[in-house]
Amino acid sequence: MLRIAVTIVQWLVAVVGAPLLVGVIRKVKARLQGRRGAGVWQPYANLRKLLVKEVVISENTSWVFRLTPYVVIGTMLLAACIVPVLTTAGALQMLDNIILLMYVFLLGTFFLALAGLDAGSSFGGMGSSREMAIAALAEPTIMIAIFAIALRAGSTGLNEMIRRSVTDPLLLLNPGHLLAFFSLFIVAIAETGRLPVDNPATHLELTMIHEAMILEYSGRYLALIEWASAIKLFLFLTLLGNVFFPWGIAVTLQPSAIAIGIVTLPIKMGVLAVSLAVLETGLAKLRLFRVPELLSGSFMLALLAVVSFFFLR
Amino acid sequence: MLRCFTASLIFFAGGACGALVFARDDSLCRKVTHGLALGGTVLILIVGVAGLQGQPLDLLLPGILPAGGGLALGLDRLSAFFLLIIAVGAIPSTFYAIGYTRHYKGKQSGLGFMLNIFIPAMMLVAMSRNVLTFLVFWEAMSLTSYFLVMTDSDQAETCGAGWLYLVMTHGGLACLVVGFLAMSQAAGSFTMSDWVHAGAGPDARVRNLAFVTMAAGFLSKAGAIPFHIWLPRAHPAAPSHVSAMMSGVMIKLGIYGLIRIGFGWLGQGPGWWGVLILAVGAVSALLGVLYALIDSDLKRLLAYSSVENIGIILLGVGAGLLFRSYGLGALAALALVAALYHCLNHAAFKGLLFLGAGSVLHATGTRNMEAMGGLLRRMPQTGAYFLVGSLAITAMPPFNGFISEWLTFQSLLLSFRVQAQFFNLVFALCIAALALTAGLSAACFVRAFGIAFLALPRGEAVESAHESHWTMLTSMGFLAAACLTLGIAPALVLRPLSSTVNDFIGERPDLAFNWSGIAASNGFAAIDPFWVAMILSLLMLAVWIGLHAMRANFGRRYYETWGCGRAVQTAAFEYTAAAFANPFRRVFAFLYRSVEETEIEAHPESRFFVKTITYRHQSRTIIEDSVYAPIGAVVRRLAAKARTVQSGNVHSYLLYILLALLTLLLFAR
Missing domain, CATH: 1.20.5 (Single alpha-helices involved in coiled-coils or other helix-helix interfaces)
Known part of the structure; x- marks a missing residue:
């Protein structure tokens, strides 16, 4: 019973807390840029506003366009069931696999890219094409980084990976661990459409990627997609925080352990959110055709992580 | 069992005779030949299922082939599994052909005759037990498929494709004959299973030579790189139901041969056999999908994607060979299960996609994606099935491609148990190659479905497109259902498959499963595809209900696409297939070696007013x-x-x- 309750709570934290994370990042960015910025609760207000507006749909679209927001939010809600947020002892152990998680993310991207093409505008097509290019090129890095982690943990289950890391005192002295972290961090930036790969705040034709794909969406559809993007960002940061810096996450279901988990999660997320905001303030967007170089760099990091394991074992 | 097998042959013989008898009457001929072929393939399915239950079948007819030990047929579980693959590909294809071949006037007799030899020949290849029997049916399969490719022999493109196919398949046959004869000579027997007995047998040099030549022969049939060049020509030229069978089923018999020699007939080999197959697999998967990604001919795209999928299968086979040479039998069995599962899945989703492409071709008269668009509105069912096929082939959960790709990933990831740093790195690179392949194939099928079926039509032929004949729709529906079933209930296949592999290499795969879930290697990885599907659909439903409960605005207004203030939207504003592939063309420019030409014709008054722009690009492989x-x-x-x-x-x-x-x-x- 407790297990189910904790599982539901950690799912709700990810799903409901995600827009807050976006709000915090925007706020920190605004402060760093010398603006006052909107409040951290602004993303919730935006979602509410979108929900009361009617939807305007292009005449050229098909049912794929109308189905996509539900698929995208469905995949992200499913992903939130997979990622351990507060505890590794959740009830949904049958979903516990990191490769499944990556494919669930890819499924959402697949449908978004289709929807981008559906309205028949050049912007949508451009966004879809670029999004798929970045998603495809990020894929090898993700898998090799997973390989590097799985080698140490002896498992591709997320819970097991984290449980192994918690008990490892020399975790941060392991070169493979740090290399895998940096490579996955770069991939997380690319996958969630942050600077320097994509600028979530832009609506300039030539630079937008994710925003170009969803340009035709409005009303409740847009609300679902924005919510899904926020969840995706939240989950990627949780993944980075919990897999690479597993301290504080509840390995058992004891109330004290869970309480520590609830306290440490905001700290870890806060650190990652601030560093993301600092990074986004300091970096300019890369030209699109420089992105593959960034991704191949991250691939080399991941490969080095694997190599270091084999040569140090 | 024997009765079913004989009955199936009688059905095909009847179909072939019917094709000759009713040659004058196109409509009757079409129904009789394809109907009887359908009956025969259903019986193949029954034989295959019975074989998977463990019922053996051995048949020796010395009188039919007087030389080389007579006609020897047999059915073990591995053969039976390939009969299942043949049935899954051929049942919908033959049924589809009833509607699809309506417009092949005057060609019904040849088409039906060859089809009724092609399908049983494939079945008998999988059941052959000695050299001569194997080669006879192998050649029968190759020749009949050549004639089927040549159905539209009045077109120059088809003739070129057929000729190339004939050359490649006979080059492969020559390699096979060399290998078969070398082994028969060295072992003193024409029966393949007698070649190697418990470690004793021909010395390593002969076996290595036989492995290399026979692998070349089988890989040329499978369409692996560098022997793939016939696929992207022959598949588009053949009628679509034939393409579906060639791509979904026939090329798998190359894999069948490779598995037989690698794990059975030639005994246990050195580690480099596995590395060789892994390398071919990785290169095939990557280059296959890269060429698929830039092609704008829908059927050629699917043909290149077959090269890719053969590569994925070969990664499983190669990993299995390497594991076995390191004594990791249970892992070898796991890798083999992954490869065989992907064979079956590919028969289902590639069959579906080729049939879908056939319906599009039938309705629009073109294979060029740049001329399509908006087909989902005009062919709603075909479009939906094509989307299912695209999701399955890009390994999206909860469809079947995901299960086999997941298993392949797991068996590659488990390679860390091999205690050799060089091979560990080889495996790491294979994992990267497979991951990149998966990502690129998602891009490739977003492009295929998005450009062909979504947005506005780009030509008049497409605007007047119509939905297909009901037999065609039923066949596609059957395959789409198969893709979903194999994706959410993997135990249906894994149970017979693990006993198949256990029979074949004597090791149980390192795999546990129940009615919904799979676990590889004692907790290394586990998924539950059924619950993934259930939870995903429940969550989508919950969101919809939740929006209603929150009183969200469910109003909907249709308006034109936003376009920066342009007056009217036409199909010319859409992203084209070439434009979609452009980022990839730039990133992988060194592989495509494309030649681009842009001609801009300006208005005579001012060079800032453009009258026409012509863009041509050509990629070479x-x-x-x-x-x-x-x-x-x-x-x-x-x-x-x-x-x-x-x-x-x-x-x-x-x-x-x-x-x-x-x-x-x-x-x-």
Whole structure:
């Protein structure tokens, strides 16, 4: 019973807390840029506003366009069931696999890219094409980084990976661990459409990627997609925080352990959110055709992580 | 069992005879031949399922093939599994053909006749037990498929494709004959299962030679790189139901042969057999999907994607070979299960996609994606099935491709148990190659479905497109259902498959499963595809209900696409297939070696007003440029030399015959 309750709570934290994370990042960015910025609760207000507006749909679209927001939010809600947020002892152990998680993310991207093409505008097509290019090129890095982690943990289950890391005192002295972290961090930036790969705040034709794909969406559809993007960002940061810096996450279901988990999660997320905001303030967007170089760099990091394991074992 | 098998052959024989008897009446011929072929394939399914339950079938007919030990047929679980693959690909294809071939006027007789030999030939290849039987049916399969490719022989493109296919398949056959004869000679038996007995057998050099030549022969049939060049030509040229069978089923028999030699007939080999197959697999998967990604011919795209999927299967087979040479039998069995599962899945989703492409071709008269668009509104069912096929082939949960790709990933990831750093790195690179392949294939099928079926039509033929005949829709529906079923209930396949592999290599795969879930290697990885599907659909439903509960605005208004203030939207504003592939063309420019030409014609008054823009690009494939072009040049030069012998004078030909006879008598004394 407790297990189910904790599982539901950690799912709700990810799903409901995600827009807050976006709000915090925007706020920190605004402060760093010398603006006052909107409040951290602004993303919730935006979602509410979108929900009361009617939807305007292009005449050229098909049912794929109308189905996509539900698929995208469905995949992200499913992903939130997979990622351990507060505890590794959740009830949904049958979903516990990191490769499944990556494919669930890819499924959402697949449908978004289709929807981008559906309205028949050049912007949508451009966004879809670029999004798929970045998603495809990020894929090898993700898998090799997973390989590097799985080698140490002896498992591709997320819970097991984290449980192994918690008990490892020399975790941060392991070169493979740090290399895998940096490579996955770069991939997380690319996958969630942050600077320097994509600028979530832009609506300039030539630079937008994710925003170009969803340009035709409005009303409740847009609300679902924005919510899904926020969840995706939240989950990627949780993944980075919990897999690479597993301290504080509840390995058992004891109330004290869970309480520590609830306290440490905001700290870890806060650190990652601030560093993301600092990074986004300091970096300019890369030209699109420089992105593959960034991704191949991250691939080399991941490969080095694997190599270091084999040569140090 | 034997009765079913015989009945199936009788059905096909009846179909072939029917094709000849009713040659005059196109409509009757079409229904009789395809109907009987359908009956025969359903019986193949029954034989295959019975075989998977463990019922053996052994048949030796010395009278039919007097030389080499007679006609020897047998059915073990591995053969039975391939009969299942044949049935899954051929049942919907033959049923589809009833509607699809309506417009092949005057070609019904040939088409039906060849089809009724092609399908049983594939079945008998999988059941052959000695060298001569195998080669006879292998050749029958190759020749009939050649004739099926040549159905539209009045087109130059088809003739070129058919010729290339004929050359490649006979090159492969030559390799096979060399390998088969070398082994038969060294082992002193024409029965393949007698070649190697418990470690004793021909020495390693002969076995290595046989492995390399036979692998080349089987890989040329499977369409692996560098032997793939016939696929992207022959598949588009053939009628679509034939493409579905060739791509979904026939090329798998190359894999069947490879598995037989690698794990059975040639005994246990050294580690480099596995590395060789892994390398071929990784290159095939990557290059296959990269070429699929830039092609704008829908059927050629699917053909290249077959090369990719063969690569994925080969990654499983190669990993299995390597594991076995390191004594990791349970892992080898796991990798083999992954490869065989992907074979079955590919038969289902590639069959579905080729049938879908056939319906599009039938309705629009074009295979060029740049002329399509908006087909989902005009062909809603075909479009939905094509989307299912696209999701399955890109390994999206909860469809079947995901299960086999997941298993392949797990068996590659488990390679860390091999204690050799070089091989560990090989596996790491294979994982990267497979991951990149997965990502690129998602891009490829977003492009295929998005450009062909979504947005506005780009041509008039597409605007008047219509939905297909009901037999075609039913066949596609069957395959779409198969893709979903194999994706959410993997135990249906994994249970017979693990006993198949256990029978075949004597090790149980390192795999646990129940009605919904799979777990690889004792907790290394586990998923539950059924619950993934259930939870995903429940969550989507919950969101919809939740929006209603929150009183969200469910109003909907249709308006034109936003376009920066342009007056009217036409299809010219849409992203094209070439434009979609452009980022990839730039990133992988060194592979495509594309030649681009842009011509801009400006208005005479001012160069800022453009009248027309023409953009052409042509991509060449690196293998054809660097391997086949030099070979072709050498052959052509030798042919020019040989022409001097061809004087056209009957007397000199008689002299040649005499000389040849004398030489033969001299040597064969």
